[in-house]
Amino acid sequence: xxxxxxxxxxxxxxxxxxxxxxxxxxxxxxxxxxxxxxxxxxxxxxxxxxxxxxxxxxxxxxxxxxxxxxxxxxxxxxxxxxxxxxxxxxxxxxxxxxxxxxxxxxxxxx
Amino acid sequence: xxxxxxxxxxxxxxxxxxxxxxxxxxxxxxxxxxxxxxxxxxxxxxxxxxxxxxxxxxxxxxxxxxxxxxxxxxxxxxxxxxxxxxxxxxxxxxxxxxxxxxxxxxxxxx
DNA sequence: CGGAATCCCGCTTGATACTG
DNA sequence: CAGTATCAAGCGGGATTCCG
Numbered sequence: 423x424x425x426x427x428x429x430x431x432x433x434x435x436x437x438x439x440x441x442x443x444x445x446x447x448x449x450x451x452x453x454x455x456x457x458x459x460x461x462x463x464x465x466x467x468x469x470x471x472x473x474x475x476x477x478x479x480x481x482x483x484x485x486x487x488x489x490x491x492x493x494x495x496x497x498x499x500x501x502x503x504x505x506x507x508x509x510x511x512x513x514x515x516x517x518x519x520x521x522x523x524x525x526x527x528x529x530x531x532x
Numbered sequence: 533x534x535x536x537x538x539x540x541x542x543x544x545x546x547x548x549x550x551x552x553x554x555x556x557x558x559x560x561x562x563x564x565x566x567x568x569x570x571x572x573x574x575x576x577x578x579x580x581x582x583x584x585x586x587x588x589x590x591x592x593x594x595x596x597x598x599x600x601x602x603x604x605x606x607x608x609x610x611x612x613x614x615x616x617x618x619x620x621x622x623x624x625x626x627x628x629x630x631x632x633x634x635x636x637x638x639x640x641x642x
Numbered sequence: 643c644g645g646a647a648t649c650c651c652g653c654t655t656g657a658t659a660c661t662g
Numbered sequence: 663c664a665g666t667a668t669c670a671a672g673c674g675g676g677a678t679t680c681c682g
Binding site: 569570571582583586590602606607608609610 | 663664665666667
């Protein structure tokens with residue numbers, strides 16, 4: 423099993439798995455700007471259903487990238503924010519964001 | 533169709549699609565270090581079959597992130613390298629790489 | 643309001659085999 | 663050596679429905 427070590431232990435492999443979710447980048451971005459409740463987040467991602475968002479959030483929570491804070495009250499209220507690890511990702515996110523913008527410029531031209 | 537504009541035009545959405553391939557990050561990373569032939573690349577990704585690598589490369593080429601240079605000779609020789617756009621992605625890649633390393637440290641501890 | 647369980651569908655991955 | 667074609671299998675996203 424150590425024949426694959428070179429790749430399994432590779433940071434890129436890790437990143438790939440962590441951010442593989444279709445909405446992971448967007449979620450991390452929005453939460454980077456501010457703490458949000460479930461429904462607030464959903465409103466920002468207007469293509470997304472309840473269920474899908476819930477799954478993505480759970481995955482990110484289990485990975486330790488976001489924090490889920492639940493208030494014991496009626497009606498229920500849950501807030502999501504970036505964990506310490508998640509916050510450290512922000513510079514990379516910003517960098518990707520800028521590059522994405524450049525890509526769009528390039529390709530819209532042709 | 534313009535009700536989704538806000539998200540379709542988002543750089544993160546673009547990045548997500550571009551780098552969605554399971555091996556995209558690794559490939560971009562290796563090609564960032566040096567121009568490589570098909571088989572050289574495959575050897576570095578020792579889990580990967582011909583077919584899969586070929587598909588990933590084709591996708592990245594069509595996206596305009598890598599350049600495919602073919603030499604008309606026997607036996608065939610094809611070299612892959614980063615396009616201009618691909619090179620601009622490198623800083624982001626490095627940033628992600630470092631973060632991935634930190635993540636591994638954090639999580640291996642617990 | 644927030645979340646979980648189910649089912650369905652499509653896409654990507656990966657194995658295998660075949661061309662030039 | 664490089665690439666394509668085909669096909670099977672697995673996974674993830676999305677819609678729906680039901681709980682607290």
